[in-house]
Amino acid sequence: MVTAGKAPVIIILGPTAVGKTALSLKLAQKLNTEIISGDSMLVYRGLNIGTAKPTAAELAAVPHHLINILDPGDVFNVTMFCDKSAALIKRLNNVNKLPIIAGGTGLYIKSLIEGYQFNAAPEDPQYRAYLENLALKRGRLYVFSLLRDAAPQTAARLHINNFRRIIRALEVYKYNKETISRQKFTTGNDDLFYNALVIGLNRHRADLYKRINKRVDIMMTEGWLTETKKLLRDGVSPQAQSMQAIGYRQLTEYLQNKITLETAVEQIKTATRHFAKRQLTWYRKMPYINWLEIDNLSLDELLGKTYALVQEKFDYR
Template sequence: MDAYSNRKKPVVALVGPTASGKTALSIALAKATGGEIVCADSMQIYQDMNIGSAKPTPEEMAGVPHHMLSVVSPFQSFSAAAYQEMGRPILEDIAARGKLPLVVGGTGLFIDAILRPMTFGDAPADPALRAKLEAEIEQEGIAAVYKRLIRLDPASAERIHQNDRKRIVRALEVILLTGKPLPPSRKLYLRKPMVYNTIMFALDWPRECLYQRIDQRVDQMLKVGLLEEVSHLKKMGCNSQMQSMQGLGYKELLGYLDGACSLEEAVAQIKQDSRRYAKRQITWFKADPLVQWLPGQQPVSSMVDTVLAALKAYEFDSSND
């Protein structure tokens, strides 16, 4: 019998910053519970993007079912709304089969899209306006269009990085169509209850240890063929304007292949960008009061025991409902 089996299963979410050890813990926990993993990573959804996205290999998966891996072509855009639409039926199917769903990843918006009552249809979309804004970026540069956002919606401009093309276009689209600024959506839904009974854990590391792990992982990715992977994607026709190629490791090495910088500069930029991304992830998850933080330096077996104990406590509470 599985280590975890009861009549009222919750969803377990394993979240946290890049390179914190989520994959190893999730697979160990899935093996201990007979659970199945639903990946919540905005890069692992793409086909042909395995190394740079830190996608688990078949050997690492160790027979554990993984869902939402390699489901989209790198030529396609993919939103949190699309992730919710595709991911929730999978999660519910896992639960319906009596298995424990494990939602695993570091993309906070994807985590919330699948677990919280987010809606995406409130703000309208206009493909023609969006195309016009994209053309303005091509003609005038992203800095000029970002200044327009600062003027029309300063609150959104403060939240959005000046090089985040996709979000700049979306914020301008909303303000121009509705006359209202793009709402700070995380605040709108964070106070709402979860769609599912959810237990959330994140892996916590001393900052310098985490940064060292990030640097080591970048070096390992390059060792096993990240540059060749990006070169292959470029030969396929992928370019810097695509959403998929904005991922860490891909955009920097694509710049190297395009002659914009040296390989050494590109690698240094990957490491720096990855550290900055980890800081944003930590900020996101620290703001969520439901997340329980596990010391990342302890053995994986100890963390599995902690999660199993939480599941047993949940079972006991449920039996008293």
């Protein structure tokens, strides 16, 4: 089934809590293939509940990759993801398997399938001056918060006192984001680095937000707070990249007596809803996504529609 040319791969993406894990598991079993996680936080050991990591039974049912490969204090980035994913795709193709990349940090997936390489960003004196003036007006902590929101993994490695590097990090982030935005897009896969079938799952906004709120409540009952306590007790820094993930940051603030637990939970729900909205905004930059509206579909019906797309794309029988 795997032929010469661009390496084939399936990508299943969509906003958080939409239902990507369930579909990817069913599809992987049907295709007798393996799953590569496209989520920047599933790489960390010990961050299970708050990242909605597949359960032990799910991980045992289908071979998974890029899950539980790093300690919580380690750093992970888009370049590492692209390098590791490319090697996995090649290895799976070599044994005639069609890899599935499930979930996904938008920047990671876009960079992988479009073959984007991050180059050294040139200096931007005008933008630097803007940030320096902003620091004078609103404080360095405010500028640092901009970096933490835009690139938490980078912010986790920097200290507020190293303001020069904070400015440079924002400068690099701005350049990379704008460079990707300027790339030529097509309505098909002609310009993609991979022969990729990209499937996007979506739900009505109200239903998606209801699922997000419910999932946060379930995570709390499953022991998310206890999990966060253990990570901190084991010596993971609150500033670590992993602890900047939504939920862990708010629960850490509760444990530091900065906010109430009720406030932390509400902030988690709000931040997750905002994150889902940002994900959908990012995916609009990927016009080759095949969107499926899944509100009224059972899992079996969704699997059938997805499998039909696979058959059409790859002449799969």
